[in-house]
Amino acid sequence: MAIDMSQFYQVFFEEAEEHLATMESLLLELDVDQPNFDDLNAIFRAAHSIKGGSGTFGFNDMTEVTHILETLLDRLRKSELQPTAEMVDAFLNAVDVLKGQLQAHRSGGEVDEAEVAEVCKMLAHLSRDAPPETAPPAAPAAAPPAPPAPQAIAGALHYQITLNNTPGTKLDLLLEDLQQTGSISEKTTSSEAVCFHLASPLGKAELLETFAFFTQPEDVQIHELPVETNIASISGEEAYGFFDGAVGVPELGAAESAEDDAYGFFVSEDQLPAQQDAALILPPSEPDHADTDTDSRHQPYGFFVEEDELEKQRENAQGYGFFQELPPPPPAGSPAATTQPPSTTRDKPARAEKPAAGGADQSSIRVSVEKVDQLINLVGELVITQAMLAQTASELDPVLQENLLNGIALLQRNTRDLQESVMSIRMMPMSFVFSRFPRMVRDLASKLNKDVQFKTVGEGTELDKGLIEKISDPLTHLVRNSLDHGIETPEVRLAKGKPAKGTLTLRAFHQGGNVVIEVKDDGGGLNRDKILVKAKERGLPISDNMPDQDVWLLIFAPGFSTADQVTDVSGRGVGMDVVKRNIESLGGRVEIDSVTGLGTTITIRLPLTLAILDGLSVSVGTETYIVPLTCIVESLQPTSDTLRSVGGRGRVCHVRGEYLPLIVLREIFDVPARSQSSSEGILIIVEADGMKAALSVDDLLGQHQVVIKSLESNYRKVPGISGATIMGDGRVAMILDVIALVRLGQSKTHPATQNFS
Amino acid sequence: MQPNLDNTSGAAGGGREYLTFTLGDEEYGIDILTVQEIRGYDTVTKIANAPEFIKGVINLRGIIVPIVDMRIKFQLGSVLYNQFTVVIVLNIGHRIVGMVVDGVSDVITLMPEQIRTAPEFSAALDTQYLMGLGTVDDRMIILVDIERLMMSHDMALTDQFPS
Numbered sequence: 001m002a003i004d005m006s007q008f009y010q011v012f013f014e015e016a017e018e019h020l021a022t023m024e025s026l027l028l029e030l031d032v033d034q035p036n037f038d039d040l041n042a043i044f045r046a047a048h049s050i051k052g053g054s055g056t057f058g059f060n061d062m063t064e065v066t067h068i069l070e071t072l073l074d075r076l077r078k079s080e081l082q083p084t085a086e087m088v089d090a091f092l093n094a095v096d097v098l099k100g101q102l103q104a105h106r107s108g109g110e111v112d113e114a115e116v117a118e119v120c121k122m123l124a125h126l127s128r129d130a131p132p133e134t135a136p137p138a139a140p141a142a143a144p145p146a147p148p149a150p151q152a153i154a155g156a157l158h159y160q161i162t163l164n165n166t167p168g169t170k171l172d173l174l175l176e177d178l179q180q181t182g183s184i185s186e187k188t189t190s191s192e193a194v195c196f197h198l199a200s201p202l203g204k205a206e207l208l209e210t211f212a213f214f215t216q217p218e219d220v221q222i223h224e225l226p227v228e229t230n231i232a233s234i235s236g237e238e239a240y241g242f243f244d245g246a247v248g249v250p251e252l253g254a255a256e257s258a259e260d261d262a263y264g265f266f267v268s269e270d271q272l273p274a275q276q277d278a279a280l281i282l283p284p285s286e287p288d289h290a291d292t293d294t295d296s297r298h299q300p301y302g303f304f305v306e307e308d309e310l311e312k313q314r315e316n317a318q319g320y321g322f323f324q325e326l327p328p329p330p331p332a333g334s335p336a337a338t339t340q341p342p343s344t345t346r347d348k349p350a351r352a353e354k355p356a357a358g359g360a361d362q363s364s365i366r367v368s369v370e371k372v373d374q375l376i377n378l379v380g381e382l383v384i385t386q387a388m389l390a391q392t393a394s395e396l397d398p399v400l401q402e403n404l405l406n407g408i409a410l411l412q413r414n415t416r417d418l419q420e421s422v423m424s425i426r427m428m429p430m431s432f433v434f435s436r437f438p439r440m441v442r443d444l445a446s447k448l449n450k451d452v453q454f455k456t457v458g459e460g461t462e463l464d465k466g467l468i469e470k471i472s473d474p475l476t477h478l479v480r481n482s483l484d485h486g487i488e489t490p491e492v493r494l495a496k497g498k499p500a501k502g503t504l505t506l507r508a509f510h511q512g513g514n515v516v517i518e519v520k521d522d523g524g525g526l527n528r529d530k531i532l533v534k535a536k537e538r539g540l541p542i543s544d545n546m547p548d549q550d551v552w553l554l555i556f557a558p559g560f561s562t563a564d565q566v567t568d569v570s571g572r573g574v575g576m577d578v579v580k581r582n583i584e585s586l587g588g589r590v591e592i593d594s595v596t597g598l599g600t601t602i603t604i605r606l607p608l609t610l611a612i613l614d615g616l617s618v619s620v621g622t623e624t625y626i627v628p629l630t631c632i633v634e635s636l637q638p639t640s641d642t643l644r645s646v647g648g649r650g651r652v653c654h655v656r657g658e659y660l661p662l663i664v665l666r667e668i669f670d671v672p673a674r675s676q677s678s679s680e681g682i683l684i685i686v687e688a689d690g691m692k693a694a695l696s697v698d699d700l701l702g703q704h705q706v707v708i709k710s711l712e713s714n715y716r717k718v719p720g721i722s723g724a725t726i727m728g729d730g731r732v733a734m735i736l737d738v739i740a741l742v743r744l745g746q747s748k749t750h751p752a753t754q755n756f757s
Numbered sequence: 758m759q760p761n762l763d764n765t766s767g768a769a770g771g772g773r774e775y776l777t778f779t780l781g782d783e784e785y786g787i788d789i790l791t792v793q794e795i796r797g798y799d800t801v802t803k804i805a806n807a808p809e810f811i812k813g814v815i816n817l818r819g820i821i822v823p824i825v826d827m828r829i830k831f832q833l834g835s836v837l838y839n840q841f842t843v844v845i846v847l848n849i850g851h852r853i854v855g856m857v858v859d860g861v862s863d864v865i866t867l868m869p870e871q872i873r874t875a876p877e878f879s880a881a882l883d884t885q886y887l888m889g890l891g892t893v894d895d896r897m898i899i900l901v902d903i904e905r906l907m908m909s910h911d912m913a914l915t916d917q918f919p920s
Contacts, residue, residue, distance in 0.1 A: 710821070711814070716913075719806065
C-alpha cells in the first residue's frame with residue numbers, strides 16, 4: 001500500500017531525538033564495573049526503536065549504525081561481554097553520529113561519512129573482540145545479520161521446568177523474574193501445568209528459591225538437562241533466530257521488514273510444532289506433553305497471553321518493539337495490515353495490536369508553543385474580563401441579584417482553575433536543562449584532566465518553558481566556570497587533603513514563589529584578595545573591608561576575570577556579566593556564596609512564570625500600583641515616631657527594632673499628592689535581594705492575580721517598574737520592580753554605594 | 758513603504774494616500790499605511806519620570822500602548838482634553854504608539870509631482886523628519902516621516918536612547 005511516509009517524518013525525528021537523549025543520559029550513568037541490566041535494556045530498546053523507525057522511513061544510514069550499535073549492546077545485555085569505558089565512549093560517539101545523521105535528514109545537512117565509518121568500525125570491532133560463545137560474530141552491517149541466538153547464554157545451565165498451574169500462582173511475575181537472569185523457551189501452557197525450557201546461570205538451589213516466592217515447592221519440578229540437549233535445542237532455535245535477526249535489516253523496505261517482524265513475533269508460535277518434533281531429541285518426559293498435542297487449538301491463545309507479558313522484557317519479541325516505536329498513525333495502517341502472516345490463528349493480530357493500544361496510557365500530544373501561548377493569552381484576557389465583571393457585580397444588590405452573583409463567583413473560581421491548568425501546560429521539569437550537563441561535564445572534565453562527579457538534584461522541579469529555554473545558557477556558563485576555575489586538578493585536591501574526585505552539584509527546588517537553582521562545587525572557592533586586587537586594577541569602586549557578599553558580586557562586573565591564563569573553556573572575563581544580565585532580564589537574581597578552599601555555590605532565583613503574578617494593589621496619589629505579593633513581608637500603619645530622618649536627607653522607618661530605608665513612592669514616581677503626611681499612609685515592608693525597605697503608600701486596595709504585560713514591547717524600560725497590567729476596570733496599572741526600588745532606597749540612604757543605575 | 762500597494766491605493770497610479778491632521782494652524786500628513794486606527798482620548802495611566810509629552814499608557818484591547826501628545830511636544834495648539842480630543846494609533850516597526858493631535862482632517866492622495874522637498878526652515882519639526890511639502894489646491898501639507906520621528910531620540914519612546 002502506498003502511504004506517504006513523509007508526513008510522519010517529523011514524528012520520527014522528534015522521537016528519535018528523545019531516544020538519543022535517553023541513550024546518552026543512560027550511558028553516562030552506566031557504571032562500567034557493575035552494569036545495571038535495566039539500564040542496558042533501556043539503552044538497547046532506545047537503539048532498537050531508532051533502528052525500527054529509521055528502517056520504516058528509509059533512513060538506511062541510521063539503520064546501519066543503530067544495527068551495529070544494537071549488536072554490541074545486545075551482547076552486553078546478555079552478559080556475553082563486560083562493558084568497558086572504551087565501549088561507553090564508542091556508544092557516545094555513535095549517539096553523536098546518529099544525531100548528526102538525524103539532523104542531516106531533517107534539514108538536509110552533510111554527514112561526515114568518515115566519522116560514521118570510524119564509529120561503525122569501532123563498534124563492530126568491540127562487539128567482535130571477545131570470543132563468541134555459541135553465537136556467530138556480528139556480521140557487517142551490509143550483510144543480513146545473524147545476531148546471537150537469544151537462548152544462548154554464556155555458561156548457562158539448562159533446565160526443563162514443569163509447574164503445576166495451581167490457582168493463585170503469580171505465573172507472569174515469576175516468568176518475568178526468571179527473565180531477569182535467564183531466557184525462557186519452548187514454553188507450553190495447559191490448564192494444569194506450564195512447561196518451559198530455561199537457560200539460566202543460576203544453580204538449581206537458587207532457582208528453587210526464586211520459585212518459592214511465587215509458588216509452592218511441591219508444584220515445581222526442575223530437571224537439569226544434559227549438555228547435548230542444550231546444543232540440540234540451540235541449533236533448533238537458530239533457524240528461527242534468523243527471523244529475529246532479520247528485523248529491520250537495512251535493505252528491507254518498510255513493509256517487508258514489518259512482515260518479517262511479524263514472523264519474529266510469531267517465532268514462538270512456530271516453535272510449538274518444532275518442539276513437538278524436537279520431542280524426539282528432548283529426553284525429558286513431560287507429563288503435559290500429551291496435553292500439548294490435544295490442546296493445541298487453545299495453546300496459541302494461552303501462549304500469547306503469557307508471551308505478551310514476557311515480551312516487555314524480551315529482545316526477541318522484536319515485533320512487539322516494532323509496534324511500539326512507530327508513530328501512532330501507522331500501526332493502524334501499514335504494519336497491522338502486513339502483520340497477517342500466512343498461517344496464524346485469528347487471535348493474533350488482535351493480540352499484536354493490544355500492546356500498541358496499551359502504550360497510549362501515558363500518551364501525549366505534541367502541540368506547537370505558539371498554540372499554547374495563544375491559549376495563555378486568551379485565558380489572560382478572560383481573567384481580565386472576569387475581573388471586570390466581578391467589579392461591576394460588586395455594586396449590585398446582593399439580595400436581589402443573588403443568582404447573578406453566585407454565577408460570577410463560580411466564574412471566578414473556574415477562571416482561576418482554567419488559568420492554572422493552562423499555565424501548567426507551559427511548565428516543564430528542570431531535567432530538560434539538566435540533562436544536557438552530564439555529557440558536557442564529562443567531556444570538559446576529561447579535557448581539563450579533572451576528575452569530577454556530577455550530581456543533579458530536583459530534576460522534577462517545574463519551571464515555565466520560556467524560562468527553561470532562557471536559563472540553559474547562563475547555567476551552562478556557570479557549570480563551565482565551576483569546572484574550569486572552581487574544581488582543582490586531582491593532584492592539587494589531594495595536596496589539599498580533599499578527595500581527588502571533585503563534586504559538582506546542580507540542584508533545583510521551589511522556595512516561596514521562586515524556583516531556586518544552585519550550582520555548587522567543592523573546589524577552591526573564590527579568592528577574595530585576588531578579586532580585590534583585580535577590581536582595583538580595573539578601577540572598580542571598592543574598599544578593603546567590603547563584606548564578602550559584595551566582593552563576590554564583583555566577578556559579575558563586565559570584563560572581570562581572575563583567571564591567570566585564558567583557556568578555550570573560560571577565563572576571558574566575558575560571561576559572568578552576561579549571565580547576570582540574562583538572569584535579571586528573566587526577573588531572577590544571582591547570589592554567590594563561597595568559602596576559600598571549600599567551594600562555591602552560585603544560587604539563581606527565578607520567578608515561577610513570567611506571565612502571571614500575585615500582587616497587592618495599592619493607591620499612591622491618583623495612581624494605582626501593584627506590589628508583587630512575594631516580596632511583601634508585612635504592612636503597617638506608621639505612628640509619628642516610626643519615621644526618623646538620617647543626616648537630614650534620607651529617612652528611615654523604625655519597625656520592630658530594625659531601621660529600614662523609607663521609600664516614598666509618591667516622591668519617586670512624582671505622583672500628585674492626595675494625603676498630606678506620609679504618616680497618614682500605610683507602610684509596606686518589602687524584602688528583595690536580601691534587603692528590606694519600607695514603601696510608603698496611601699492605601700491598600702486589594703489582592704489580585706494579574707497578567708503581566710510588557711511595557712517594553714511598545715515603550716521602554718522604566719526604572720522602578722517591572723511591567724504593567726490591566727485592572728478590572730480596564731485601566732492600566734504599573735507593577736513595581738521591588739528589587740530596583742529597594743536598591744534605590746539604599747542608594748538614597750547610603751549615597752556612597754551607587755549601585756542603582 | 759509598500760510599493761505594490763501604491764497602484765491600488767493611488768487614484769491615478771503613482772500617488773500615495775496620506776492621513777492629514779492639524780496641530781495648531783499647521784496641517785500635517787502621514788502615510789496612511791502607518792495608521793492602525795483613530796480613537797478618542799481616554800484616561801491614561803501615568804508613567805513615572807517620563808517626559809511631559811508622554812501622557813502615559815492605555816489599554817488598547819489588552820495591549821499596553823504609550824500615548825504621546827504632539828501638541829505638547831511641538832508646543833502647538835491648545836492642550837485640552839475633552840470628548841473631541843483625538844488619538845491616532847500608529848503601527849510602526851512592530852510597535853504601537855498613540856499620538857494626540859488637534860484634529861484629524863481627511864485622507865488625500867498626493868501624486869509625486871505634488872510633493873516638493875522641504876526647504877531648510879525653522880519649524881517645530883526638524884527637517885530630517887520631513888518627507889516633503891504637499892500641495893492640494895492652496896493648502897500646504899507637511900508630510901512627516903512618522904516612523905523615523907517616533908523611533909527617534911527626541912521622542913524617548915525606545916530603549917536605545919533613554920532620556
